[in-house]
Structures are given as structure tokens and as C-alpha cells.
Amino acid sequence: MSDEHAIGAAIIRLMQGVVYRESDEDTWLTLERSGGGVRDHFATVGVEVVIDDTEGYAYLRTRPEVEGEEALPRLVRRRALTYNLSLLLVLLRKRLLEFETSGSEGRLVLTREQIVEMLRVFLADSSNEARTVDQAERTITKAVELGFLRPLRGQRDHWEVRRILKAYVDAQTLSDFAGKLKQYAGAKSGTGGDDE
Structure with a gap:
């Protein structure tokens, strides 16, 4: 494969979504060898290529x-x-x-039950268990469509949490969320959450 063809293929793969080193080695090697050409291509249209070597993923974002x-x-x-x-x-x-x-090493894998349980605490109080599970499953499906969860082959109702999530939910967002959780817990217990 020529360099020009490899760069073209890498550009197309990035336009299709997140590129992972583990699942798309050819594109990853092209980004390592010819990343300048790929970056130059996208720079002309106001887009930058973000490559996280530590986590092993690359994606596009608006400059x-x-x-x-x-x-x-x-x-x-x-x-x-x-x-x-x-x-x-x-x-x-x-x-x-x-x-x-x-x-822990490797990848984080969660079951449907674990994800539903994580969400249950925050979903609107409902005595209808089927509705709560249905709402959680629709949310899981959307997270899969966006590439944040990946279903595992041969393991029904098991998903890998993709590391690209780190690029979208940063430490500040987690900190802000922790504060809101504290307020939420206080409101549910009737203490108001601001007294601590």
C-alpha cells in the first residue's frame, strides 16, 4: 500500500469515528508514520486530529x-x-x-445489571421496574451508538467501557458532578445538602 493510499485510508477512518490502536493497527501505524500529512489535511477545514498514545485512541475535534x-x-x-x-x-x-x-489492568467490562443499577439511583422514582429497565436499556443503546460502550462478542449483555470517554468527560466534569450528587443525596434525605 502506498503512503498516499494509507494516508487517504486513515483520513477516511477518522471521519468515520474514533480510531483505536488495538482494533485498527494499520490506521494507527499510518498516524504514527504520516501523522503530519493527516493533520495537514484536516487543518485546512478547521479540524484537528487528537491522538492519545497512552490510551491508544485518536479522534477529530473542531479546532x-x-x-x-x-x-x-x-x-x-x-x-x-x-x-x-x-x-x-x-x-x-x-x-x-x-x-x-x-x-486493575485490562479493560473495564460491565453487565447490563450493573449499568441499570448505576442508573437506578438517579432515574425518576418509579414503582414500575420494567419502565426503569427499559429507560436504562435505551440509554445503553445510545452510548453504544456513540462509541462509548462496545458490546462483547459472545457475551450477551456485557459491554466494554471505551477509554475515549476520558476525552469527553474530564476531571472538572467529574468534580462538578460529585457536587451535584452531594446536593441530590441531601435533597433525597431531606437535609438540603448545603449544611455540611
């Missing part, structure tokens, strides 16, 4: 606006996330952080 420069139209769409999906992503990111800080 931050530079003062005094005319902004280009957005190529990478922003996605409005529902409350349930936002909640799930933050809970998954928190779980991923706990997994990593515990010294």
Missing part, C-alpha cells in the same frame, strides 16, 4: 477559534445529549477512574 481569524463552518457536529445519557457517561467515567486507580 478552537483563534481571535482575529474568521471561523470556518463546523464540520464536526455537536451532539445534544439527553439527561439520562449524560448521567450514564459521567457514571461510566467515574467507574473507569475507580477501575484504573484500583490498579
